[in-house]
Amino acid sequence: MKKRKWTEAEISEYRRAHRMYLFYYNEEDGNLFVPKAYVLDAFKNWPMARVTFNWAHPIAMGFAFVILTLIIIPIIFNILW
Numbered sequence: 001m002k003k004r005k006w007t008e009a010e011i012s013e014y015r016r017a018h019r020m021y022l023f024y025y026n027e028e029d030g031n032l033f034v035p036k037a038y039v040l041d042a043f044k045n046w047p048m049a050r051v052t053f054n055w056a057h058p059i060a061m062g063f064a065f066v067i068l069t070l071i072i073i074p075i076i077f078n079i080l081w
Contacts, residue, residue, distance in 0.1 A: 015037055
C-alpha cells in the first residue's frame with residue numbers, strides 16, 4: 001500500500017508533538033525529502049540545505065548504506081594493504 005505524502009503543516013505538527021527537530025523519522029509519511037526544522041541563514045538560498053531525509057523511507061536508508069559503504073571500504077583497504 002502506498003503511503004500518503006504529508007503536507008508541510010502536518011510535518012511541522014508531527015515534529016512538535018514528537019520533539020524531532022534534528023532527525024525526521026515517520027513511517028506514516030511517504031515523502032523522501034522533508035523540509036528541515038531549522039536552516040542556518042547562510043544556507044537559506046541552497047535548495048538542498050532546506051530539506052532532509054525522512055529516515056523511515058526505504059530509499060533514505062539505502063542512500064545512507066551506500067554512503068557509509070563508500071566511506072568505510074577505502075578505510076578498510078588502507079588498513080589491510
